[in-house]
Amino acid sequence: MRLSEDYKILLEEKDIPTSWYNIQADLPNPLSPPLNPATKKPAGPEDLAPLFPMDLIIQEVSTDRWIEIPEKVRELYRLWRPSPMYRAYNLEKELDTPAKIYYKYEGTSPAGSHKLNTSLPQAYYNKISGTKRLTTETGAGQWGTALSIACSFFDLECEVYMVRVSYDQKPYRRIFMETYGANVIPSPSSQTKSGREILEKDPSSPGTLGIAISEAVEIAASRSDTHYSLGSVLNHVMLHQTVIGLEAKKQMEKADAFPDVVIGCCGGGSNFSGIAFPFFTDILNGKKIELRAIEPTACPTLTRGKFAYDFGDTAKLTPMLKMYTLGHDFVPPGIHAGGLRYHGESPLLSQLYHDGYITARAYNQRDVFSSAVLFARTEAILPAPESAHAIHGAVEEALACKESGESKTILFNLSGHGHFDLSAYDNYLSGQLKDAPLSDELLEKSWSTLPEL
Numbered sequence: 001m002r003l004s005e006d007y008k009i010l011l012e013e014k015d016i017p018t019s020w021y022n023i024q025a026d027l028p029n030p031l032s033p034p035l036n037p038a039t040k041k042p043a044g045p046e047d048l049a050p051l052f053p054m055d056l057i058i059q060e061v062s063t064d065r066w067i068e069i070p071e072k073v074r075e076l077y078r079l080w081r082p083s084p085m086y087r088a089y090n091l092e093k094e095l096d097t098p099a100k101i102y103y104k105y106e107g108t109s110p111a112g113s114h115k116l117n118t119s120l121p122q123a124y125y126n127k128i129s130g131t132k133r134l135t136t137e138t139g140a141g142q143w144g145t146a147l148s149i150a151c152s153f154f155d156l157e158c159e160v161y162m163v164r165v166s167y168d169q170k171p172y173r174r175i176f177m178e179t180y181g182a183n184v185i186p187s188p189s190s191q192t193k194s195g196r197e198i199l200e201k202d203p204s205s206p207g208t209l210g211i212a213i214s215e216a217v218e219i220a221a222s223r224s225d226t227h228y229s230l231g232s233v234l235n236h237v238m239l240h241q242t243v244i245g246l247e248a249k250k251q252m253e254k255a256d257a258f259p260d261v262v263i264g265c266c267g268g269g270s271n272f273s274g275i276a277f278p279f280f281t282d283i284l285n286g287k288k289i290e291l292r293a294i295e296p297t298a299c300p301t302l303t304r305g306k307f308a309y310d311f312g313d314t315a316k317l318t319p320m321l322k323m324y325t326l327g328h329d330f331v332p333p334g335i336h337a338g339g340l341r342y343h344g345e346s347p348l349l350s351q352l353y354h355d356g357y358i359t360a361r362a363y364n365q366r367d368v369f370s371s372a373v374l375f376a377r378t379e380a381i382l383p384a385p386e387s388a389h390a391i392h393g394a395v396e397e398a399l400a401c402k403e404s405g406e407s408k409t410i411l412f413n414l415s416g417h418g419h420f421d422l423s424a425y426d427n428y429l430s431g432q433l434k435d436a437p438l439s440d441e442l443l444e445k446s447w448s449t450l451p452e453l
């Protein structure tokens, strides 16, 4: 059998990248700086220091192309990295497409998703700077799980504000986090001023990521032994996730293939950036590759958002970031891909999208679940609802190839498994899953809350 006919394209532990790729070194247009939420002036290290250790603040603004991965983090990456790449032969056959479909699978991580790629370095840099405790938010529970595992490795306390609706719907995720020693609190909670204000207005608020971020940031800012940790959006998170794309490039080379299209689902942008950014250098060198982000129609940040300065959270505590946003007050419909229900987007990804280097598409959740089930029945992996957006993107592209007769090479990132999302599958299989269309009026109303500068 030729290598290119293998189902699995595997690397060895020695192939784990030694450095992350920092796309800030290669940006055609520079990023607009984050702004202090009170003064609206560019935020300096002193504005970020109550929340993050200095190593991460430096990574946030660094323009060095390569940033070395600390030995301790590489050692822990070896628990599950390099992650496997698969050629989706069964799916290709089922679709009867001339396209070649490859996918990188991040669900083999102990956390079940790509999020451990950044929680480990974040916990590491906090530990060596003397932090005792980390706070964070989680939507569907994937990020909270990843941070709980990282904190248990580095002996840090971990406090997770979990969006209320997920806390109620996903008790197993909570127990998963608690097993690693995390304290999981449903958000909005009465523990913070931001939470109490929301509960006063709406005692049965289902919560949002924006509210949970406010609570976690508020606690971190008020305690000197505590820092905050974010699972997406920020530059240093995109940086850490590039291990995915750096490995994927080696794996494609091993398979004697190169992608025409690279696809990832998009919440705050980290798994998409993780697989796509390392291919940006090839684009700059003249290769024609489409980098395509996929989002839900219920939370269409790139496809229907505005490129503007906005807050990262509901209570306006975080620095203001220039990004694609639906407005910090936006409450997305309760779709099952909880990790894609964020109003904002990574500033790096936003800038590149704005400059035309990245494309985006939005899909309805019923179409997404139909591709998720097709994928499970052909490739056997049961995907997370978030990751299923990328699958649907790949399926759509493969069917377009069938129509046109092109045999494109498609690479997508399967960011996690869906073993804790079975109620969503149950909903779909029993015919109860609904799409959640978004009216222009709702978006207009939400944009009216964008800060004036």
Ligand SMILES: Cc1ncc(COP(=O)(O)O)c(C=O)c1O
Residues within 6 Å of the ligand: 113, 114, 139, 140, 142, 143, 231, 232, 233, 265, 266, 267, 268, 269, 270, 271, 272, 338, 339, 340, 384, 386, 387, 415, 416, 417
């Ligand atoms: C499995 C999975 N994929 C994707 C995402 C979206 O986040 P991001 O855009 O940062 O990758 C999440 C977020 O929780 C997730 O859990």
